[in-house]
Amino acid sequence: MAVYDAQSQNTSSRNTRRYIDLDLFFEKKIPNNDVNTITDIQAVKRSVRNLVLLNPYEKPFHPEIASGVRGMLFELMTPFLAAQLTKKVEDVINNFEPRARLVSVRSIPDYDRNAYEVSVEFYVVNAPTELVDLTVMLERLR
Amino acid sequence: MATNPSRLRVTELDFDEIKDNLKIFLKAQSQFKDYDFEGSGMSVLLDVLAYNTHYLGFNANMLANEMFLDSSSLRSSAVSHAKMLGYEVSSPRAAKATITVSLNTTAANKTMTAGTAFTTKVDDVDYQFVTIKDITASNIGNSIPFTEVDIYEGTYVTTKYVVDTSDVDQRFLLVDPRADTTTLTVKVQNSATDTTSTTFTRATDITQLKTTSEVYYLQEVESGKFEVYFGDGNVSKALSDSNIVVLQYVVTNKSAANGASSFTSPSAIDGVTNVGVIVNTTARGGAEAESIASIKLNAPLDYAAQGRAVTANDFKVYTKKLFANTQAVSVWGGEDGSFNAATGLTSSQPEYGKVFISVKTTTGENMTSAQKSQLEKDLKPYKVASITPVVVDPITTYLILNTTFQYDSNATTDSKETLESEVSTTLSSFNDTDLKSFNSVFRYSKLIGLIDDSDTSILSNVTTVTMAQYITPVTTAPTGYSIDFSNAINHPHDGHSTVLASTGFNISNEEEEFFFEDDGSGNLTIFYLVAGVKTSYATEAGTVNYDDGLITIEPIHISAISDVDGATSTRIRVTAIPASNDIIPVRNQILEIDEVNSTVLGRVDAAATSGVGYTATTTTTATGVTTTTTVSTVSSTPKPSAY
Numbered sequence: 001m002a003v004y005d006a007q008s009q010n011t012s013s014r015n016t017r018r019y020i021d022l023d024l025f026f027e028k029k030i031p032n033n034d035v036n037t038i039t040d041i042q043a044v045k046r047s048v049r050n051l052v053l054l055n056p057y058e059k060p061f062h063p064e065i066a067s068g069v070r071g072m073l074f075e076l077m078t079p080f081l082a083a084q085l086t087k088k089v090e091d092v093i094n095n096f097e098p099r100a101r102l103v104s105v106r107s108i109p110d111y112d113r114n115a116y117e118v119s120v121e122f123y124v125v126n127a128p129t130e131l132v133d134l135t136v137m138l139e140r141l142r
Numbered sequence: 143m144a145t146n147p148s149r150l151r152v153t154e155l156d157f158d159e160i161k162d163n164l165k166i167f168l169k170a171q172s173q174f175k176d177y178d179f180e181g182s183g184m185s186v187l188l189d190v191l192a193y194n195t196h197y198l199g200f201n202a203n204m205l206a207n208e209m210f211l212d213s214s215s216l217r218s219s220a221v222s223h224a225k226m227l228g229y230e231v232s233s234p235r236a237a238k239a240t241i242t243v244s245l246n247t248t249a250a251n252k253t254m255t256a257g258t259a260f261t262t263k264v265d266d267v268d269y270q271f272v273t274i275k276d277i278t279a280s281n282i283g284n285s286i287p288f289t290e291v292d293i294y295e296g297t298y299v300t301t302k303y304v305v306d307t308s309d310v311d312q313r314f315l316l317v318d319p320r321a322d323t324t325t326l327t328v329k330v331q332n333s334a335t336d337t338t339s340t341t342f343t344r345a346t347d348i349t350q351l352k353t354t355s356e357v358y359y360l361q362e363v364e365s366g367k368f369e370v371y372f373g374d375g376n377v378s379k380a381l382s383d384s385n386i387v388v389l390q391y392v393v394t395n396k397s398a399a400n401g402a403s404s405f406t407s408p409s410a411i412d413g414v415t416n417v418g419v420i421v422n423t424t425a426r427g428g429a430e431a432e433s434i435a436s437i438k439l440n441a442p443l444d445y446a447a448q449g450r451a452v453t454a455n456d457f458k459v460y461t462k463k464l465f466a467n468t469q470a471v472s473v474w475g476g477e478d479g480s481f482n483a484a485t486g487l488t489s490s491q492p493e494y495g496k497v498f499i500s501v502k503t504t505t506g507e508n509m510t511s512a513q514k515s516q517l518e519k520d521l522k523p524y525k526v527a528s529i530t531p532v533v534v535d536p537i538t539t540y541l542i543l544n545t546t547f548q549y550d551s552n553a554t555t556d557s558k559e560t561l562e563s564e565v566s567t568t569l570s571s572f573n574d575t576d577l578k579s580f581n582s583v584f585r586y587s588k589l590i591g592l593i594d595d596s597d598t599s600i601l602s603n604v605t606t607v608t609m610a611q612y613i614t615p616v617t618t619a620p621t622g623y624s625i626d627f628s629n630a631i632n633h634p635h636d637g638h639s640t641v642l643a644s645t646g647f648n649i650s651n652e653e654e655e656f657f658f659e660d661d662g663s664g665n666l667t668i669f670y671l672v673a674g675v676k677t678s679y680a681t682e683a684g685t686v687n688y689d690d691g692l693i694t695i696e697p698i699h700i701s702a703i704s705d706v707d708g709a710t711s712t713r714i715r716v717t718a719i720p721a722s723n724d725i726i727p728v729r730n731q732i733l734e735i736d737e738v739n740s741t742v743l744g745r746v747d748a749a750a751t752s753g754v755g756y757t758a759t760t761t762t763t764a765t766g767v768t769t770t771t772t773v774s775t776v777s778s779t780p781k782p783s784a785y
Contacts, residue, residue: 022185050182062180
């Protein structure tokens with residue numbers, strides 16, 4: 001029998017909408033070998049990560065849905081570029097992830113490893129009490 | 143998943159709409175909810191699904207388009223559909239010239255081999271013209287003439303294939319898409335050791351073939367190349383293993399060398415170095431391969447004609463096919479009009495048993511008499527037995543327009559000259575798009591509307607139309623001439639003022655410069671000027687039929703022609719004011735705006751900029767200055783008409 005919204009809310013500890021997404025890591029669900037799902041904060045974190053790593057034209061017919069940070073990783077590393085990178089990450093999250101209320105984005109250049117450590121802090125709108133910190137290591141691959 | 147399949151719509155083909163439909167479909171379930179967020183995993187999955195559907199939808203749409211001649215956009219598809227209708231698509235055509243070559247030698251015989259190259263220059267670019275046949279001629283007193291040899295612009299190419307019947311994919315291709323298939327010769331050599339060769343001819347009528355007929359078939363294949371193929375031993379002769387197929391043809395630069403008029407011979411022909419070349423006809427006929435648009439138009443018409451020219455439309459199709467330089471054709475049957483070869487005019491008088499064909503060429507020049515008789519000859523196999531095709535030159539009637547437009551100088555920053563040039567451009571593009579072809583009617587109101595629309599500041603325009611035609615006088619003997627405008631000339635009443643005019647000419651044994659005009663009563667008169675005053679020379683030099691627009695000039699010995707438009711000319715221009723502003727071309731008539739003599743004049747509109755009709759009066763009194771503005775209406779007095 002179909003599970004209706006009221007019933008699914010009743011199983012939740014909160015009286016808010018739950019986010020449920022497909023797990024793109026495709027790990028096996030132990031009880032029934034079905035595809036795994038991810039929920040709430042984890043789902044939003046994955047979504048933010050996906051957006052940050054998207055390059056223009058990777059999404060069919062929508063080149064505007066992308067951060068375009070990949071191209072910047074091949075530029076000369078400077079604090080100025082780190083600030084630009086921060087701006088791009090902020091833009092993509094603000095524009096395309098309405099579930100995340102962004103608090104801050106920091107890009108810390110790691111000159112020795114030719115990488116940026118991008119840390120994103122945000123609240124998930126249906127769980128406003130918990131500050132989420134997502135750290136992504138951006139490193140160019142040739 | 144709990145879904146409602148009835149909500150999944152399948153009518154959309156656009157990526158975004160497909161994705162939206164999938165989202166609507168997913169709304170009915172609760173396992174996955176994040177499909178509407180662009181960063182989510184579900185969104186990635188929907189992207190893949192929607193992209194896949196879009197891709198297949200596009201593919202199906204493209205496939206459906208290419209399945210029909212009307213909607214196909216790939217050349218190979220259009221050609222394939224045309225083939226199903228039995229239509230032969232024409233290849234590029236090489237420019238062809240005819241020359242007479244003479245070898246100054248005492249030898250008895252000499253042979254000019256196929257591929258002998260003559261060079262020429264067109265617009266400072268070198269081109270070569272080649273012969274496509276071996277020609278042998280004999281000596282006639284110290285020289286060997288090769289008379290009227292056809293030479294084709296391009297490179298003479300030979301392609302050989304060894305037949306391998308075990309290779310099912312073997313094809314005999316003309317390797318360059320610029321090959322002119324009319325120059326193609328196909329020979330089949332028995333084998334590498336047995337050099338006996340047979341020339342195959344092109345199959346035209348399958349009902350005439352036997353199992354031993356030595357014919358080849360031709361079709362266009364991918365990327366505009368042509369393929370030669372042969373029979374299977376039942377329909378016509380088949381090839382066997384180790385036969386060598388030899389294809390010889392000209393690869394051409396198409397229309398680039400049209401107009402070449404002088405040719406340099408190669409340093410030696412068959413060992414003779416003293417070579418003379420005389421040009422019989424200059425190079426013409428070079429053309430691009432048939433366009434997709436032309437294939438789409440002509441293939442169904444050709445199929446409808448079923449290999450026979452019966453209706454006027456059939457003749458149009460065959461003329462385009464047989465004379466590659468055709469830009470437009472007008473065809474009328476003898477019941478609709480006739481052609482008088484002596485006057486060069488057509489009339490509505492029926493002349494049964496003939497069909498008249500008028501061709502406007504892509505070069506703009508009239509067809510030569512050799513081309514006309516060739517076309518008449520080429521049309522013979524298709525025509526109905528009792529009908530004679532007659533090729534007639536088109537007659538161009540020029541329209542001289544005098545345009546005066548009023549504009550609001552407050553509504554534009556452009557100068558008067560800029561606006562005048564915009565109007566001239568409008569006239570020029572109207573000329574190219576709406577005129578210059580058969581049956582293209584000059585619609586006056588359409589043109590004046592376009593002039594008004596040339597710029598937003600243009601308020602109105604007054605445009606007058608004058609028709610003009612040229613006659614080329616014979617300066618050696620008295621000759622009569624006729625000019626047919628085929629449109630009524632302005633003649634409101636007998637004795638009306640003159641409506642005809644001409645450029646100047648001289649008459650044998652007279653000193654003055656003469657001009658034609660009409661007397662307003664149907665007579666053509668000739669006058670000359672004495673200190674700027676018209677003096678009559680002849681009062682009945684011909685007749686003017688105002689209703690039919692026909693001017694007949696009685697035999698007159700014109701000895702010289704005055705300059706026309708500031709340049710020496712061999713023609714006299716005769717102009718007439720038409721009765722109607724709409725000019726309708728008939729039969730072989732083509733209308734064209736004479737852009738050189740048309741004038742365009744801009745004027746600032748007084749009413750729009752200063753307010754004509756208002757008068758400001760200033761009165762000085764003891765108390766000061768009073769300005770009174772009064773509205774005055776210009777009274778209109780009824781006048782008799784100018785006519």
